[in-house]
Amino acid sequence: MLLIPCPWCGLRDEAEFHCGGESHVVRPPDPDAADDAAWAAYLFDRDNAKGVGFERWLHRHGCGRWFNVARDTVTHEIRAVYGMTDPRPETAS
Amino acid sequence: MTGFRLAAGGRIDRARPIAFRYDGSWHQGFAGDTLASALLAAGVDTVGRSFKYHRPRGIFAAGPEEPNAIVQVGPRPDLKATQVPLAEGLEATPVNCWPTARFDVGAAIGLAKRFLPAGFYYKTFKWPDWNWWEPLIRRAAGLGRVDPAATAPAGQRRHLHCEVLVIGAGPAGIAAALAAGADGRRVVLVEQDPLLGGSLLVDPGEIDGMPSDLWLRQAEAALAARPRTRILRRTTAFGCYDHGLVAAVERECIVWKIRAARVVLASGTVERPIAFQDDDRPGIMLAGAVRAYLGRWAAAAGRQLVLFTNNDDAYRTALAWAEAGLAVTAVVDARRSADGMLPEAARAAGIAVTTNAVVERAHGRSRVAGVTIRDGAGGTRRLACDTLAVSGGRDPALALFVQAGGALAWHDGLAAFVPGDGGYVAPTGAATGLSGLGSALAHGHAVGATIAGDGAPPQALDTPEGTILAMWHAGGDPARSWVDRASDVTVADVGLAAREGYVSVEHYKRYTTGGMSPDQGKSSAVLALSLLGRETKRTPTEVGTTRFRPPWDPVPIAALIGADRGPLLRPVLHLPADDRHRARGALFEEYGGWMRPACYPAPGESREDAIRREAAVVRAHAGIFDASPLGKIDVRGPDAGRFLDRMYIHRLSTLKPGRLRYSLATGENGIVVDDGVVARLGADRFLVGTTSGGAQRMAESFEEWLQCEWTDLDVFVTPVTQQWGVVNLAGPRARDLLAAAGSDIALDGTAFPHMSFRDGQVAGIPARLARVSFTGECSFEVSVPARRTAELWDALIAAAARAGIPEPSPFGVEALMTLRIEKGYLHVGADTDGTTYPADCGFADAVARRSDDFVGRRSMRREDALRAGRHQLVGLLPVGDDAALVSGAHLVATDGGSDGHVSSACWSPAVGGRIALAMVRDGRARLDEAVTVENLGRWTRARIVRPVFVDPEGARLA
């Protein structure tokens, strides 16, 4: 059971959160200009990192805020939490 | 009848005798006994039969590692007798034998044992096929029985937080807890036994200059006196999960989830046997268990002992046996020499010690009657005994350490795995491979003291112990030498697995089923992997262990599920005016997590008839409906309109204040995910209606887009679904009824037309009114603060009588469905599924009108969304017999496949027959075509029509 440090609420149990999947997936700024392959890549293709991955979480039963988490998908160690608009942090893996 | 109770001693209360029944016979034990100790003391040799070959088995161990004594207690199957506290009137039976454990018909299988090696079933039963043989095998397998009528006691889940969690209250654990809590830190000490003390309960010594029992009492008192130290007895830590969560179960009914800054593991060791021929006979037990029964429960396993060992520790058993005045035939020690303190003590006590010798086989059928030993020179001789204690060494109990991320390291000197690096659990005491009381106390203290406190460790002397001689199979027929008693795996089976290529320890386990029984291989795992290594010329490190996973010991399901049972299993929501519906005899059913009236059957009226009656009354007069679960999301801010434009397929920013607009929401994949009516409350404020099931999902989706993608938009989203109770009046007299209830809002159709919104009051209650209809009738949706819903409901009904109008008929969800099917109104989730684009259900034009982007729009222009042959929403009317025109029926294509399906269907009072909505391949181009509809072998002809059956012009909405 993960303990997740919500940037606004502090360390809370995983049960309060919802994992929204991979973060930093860039929506084509002009969808009409994106071809089918680019659109499909945006919709579906994922890094699915083994090791440190970057994902967005919602503190569903807390502050209701979305934030980013850098988490090792093998050990489940949380390396960093950061804001939705922040860049990917450097994480030694 | 071999075992008996010593006249004195033991940690039992002889003043409190307890009668219990086992396998049909009454026996007596004492308070403090386990079922196993009481059975042993009562002289019950054969406590059960083995899983596969039905061999007679006796008690083998004294703790959770017990492989043989599996019993049924009432409705609870497969309990280990070593873990069942004796209680007055306890009735237990052995499992997997008939009629009794001593005389078991199933034992006949033993005759065929030779032809039933590990994995025999993979090699046969292929003809005629497995389905034919399986019932026979199934009947033979399984241990205890489920009582279908029995309920289980309620379990609990509780949480604990502490600085230090200590698992195991032996000397090391107690020393750790004493040190860690010395400065007032929160300490939790869990112990699976009812008594603290661990090995001290069996092997007392001297600590801090006093007898260990006295020290134990003082330590326990000291811990109990600390307000921030908590002791959980009869509590087994069974799992270490991510981020330091430790789960433990207390008295089989409370699951504790413990978060500790530090976890200390003082779990001690589990003894393992050495294999030899017929080593599974009753009377052959682990040496430590024989000693535990003697010392802890004053229960002698027999009168004449042979001890077979490869280590010093086990000599304590021979010493204790002799001290109890019982005969020791010999100690058979596999080592070349044994001259440590304990062997010398044995010799001094007059015990014959034979070194450089092994027990090769046991004699006796229903109970060991002697052993054949082979000495280093190859000579054999036979020794008489009625009890054989065997010790192949001790394995640190490290399952939790590994679950917590630790790695094991093989220690040649101990011939055991000891803790290596890693993980969040700090092992201490015997669990680290240490021996000696003084060392255990010092180590435990040190581990506790690194966390907090200081002070001196409890002092005791170590008894020096000689080295162990790694030994796995001492001799005799490997096919009759047991590795895993619980799963009936022999030394020969290990060889067979290796020979056939199942050399990975995981393959071995799966092929032989070794380690997969209720004892989980606690006393057999290292033996098995060492034998496997011997067969394949690999070291134990190379073989490795199978993966340790929770639970370490079986956990009652009743405890794990806590209160999540009955109505508290996935709790439902109730309507704010729930009692009003109950009073009117509503038939409640669950809709998307809400308990809602499906209909209100009159006495004797069927569900179906009630639905038709309610639907008809709405069309003819008026109905009243509790619509509270409909999702309501308040969306406000300068960019609210722009934002909603991006979330729905219609433009909502052009909506005028006070007006409503219906729209669909799609996901980024272009698929319809929700629908609803959006009201503009003001320049910067909207109230978004969603489906009841979509209320939370849509609000979360709004937030996700705003917080994660369009962070530049200035919008606030507030879900308000449960803040408002909603009552809908629908039907030709709806307006009159509402007027009768009294409202400050002008209700006539010109002042307050269809698809508009007003704030005001109804029956003196502040209310929001929406002219929106899911029935096709003139309809008013009245929203009031949720706690006043019942008041509104009553007022609307009472007003009818005052005005001399017949009461509006309460109608349920099912009549609403009938009414909306008659109108062809879409029901997302029924008429649509995860393949439906807006264009498929009649919204192509709305999408085409948009030139700006919205969520999902791009996906609607992919090849598959635009292809011919998509399923489109149409209506169906039966031609003749209508039996198959039911929701879920399929249209039969010319190739025999499916040409679509009936998505909604009902008997329509307005049409006077069955009608349906359907998703049909190229449906809109096939109007008037006759099609065949099939439902489970029944066939109906139907005609494709436009999906509207009542009032296509919408005249009734005004």
Add this chain to the structure above:
Amino acid sequence: MPRSTYSALSLLRHGLTRHRTWRPAWRRPDPKPHYAAIIVGGGGHGLATAYYLAKTHGITDVAVLEKGWIGGGNTGRNTTVVRSNYYFAESGRLYDLALRLYEGLSRELDFNVMLSQRGMLMLAHSHHDMEFARRTANAIRRNGIDCDLLDRDAVARRLPLLDMSTDARFPVLGGYRQGRGGVARHDAVAWGYARAADRLGVDIVQNCEVLGFIVEAGRIVGVETTRGAIRADRVGLAVAGHSGQLAAKAGFRLPITSYALQAFVSEPVKPILDEVVLSPATGVYVSQSDKGELVIGGGLDLHPSYSQRGNLPTAENVLSGLVGMFPCFANLRLMRSWGGIVDVVPDSSPIIGPAPVYGLYLNCGWGTGGFKAIPAGGTLLAHLMATGEQHPIARPFGLERFRTGALVDEAAASGIPH
């Protein structure tokens, strides 16, 4: 040495020699420098692919490279359910191909995979569920696959322990049942394919991890492994949850996210449950193994994971769902749990087809349903690798569907609740 054919007779014969004469089920060869075909991944799908390459297409110069031990991934970590009761015709064809092959597999492989067609029953808890059950049952029958709709009484007869009270949290109104559905012994499927493929000349190389691909002129011509470089004319990938990792090494991305899926086993008890039962309300399903244990599954863990271990809340959820169906099972104890890494695709259907890189072929994305499809996955990947053409049954399942939007969305076909 006697031929290692498996039968009751051979058990008797070997029994007389105390079973010392059994030969290894498969050889342990060192990898050769070159093969006609390499399959990465020694799970059920990889081993079946090798078997069908050899058996159906006569390509026996094949190696299966497994980083650990064969069948040690999801093949040996599932709840062993087999069924073909899928909604879409495309899925029906795929999974029924698998089930039909399963039906003859023990004899074909000379290895009892213990296919037990005891029936698979999906419960319906509401009128909406019943409508959906009817829709699904009709679709399955249209696909030419056996399926019956059961009313409440019929369900009660089949499952006497089920809580049939009308005030149960999830009352039972009926369900749909595929009689040919059931369970098979998961390890035996891997071992049986391995043994049969080995006999046809396939090299099964265990403890051989693929570290990267050898690419020449834009084409994959082999793999780098912990046991050296191995070249091949074509390479098939059947590595489930690790597909994304290997795809990255080949320079492309996949629409896959890996999750942990847990399963749970109770203590063994005498026969008490003869069906595989699933409750759509909780997602919990259960069957009783031939050893007598209840084998219980449920939903995915809550976040992506590459650790083969599970989380306690998921266990609590699954077990509470179980007791909701069968109150008397609360008296049992949880004995074991485990986790597999499942490769979840947005439309819950597999990916079978050429990779974006020439010379590489994919079989992945089975998510929680890979075991039941092993014979089909093997047949279809073998067909593709042998002929260079997609088998007609595999055509809807290529990667291109994500571009065109032609998803085969089984999860979505189950409708969105109110």
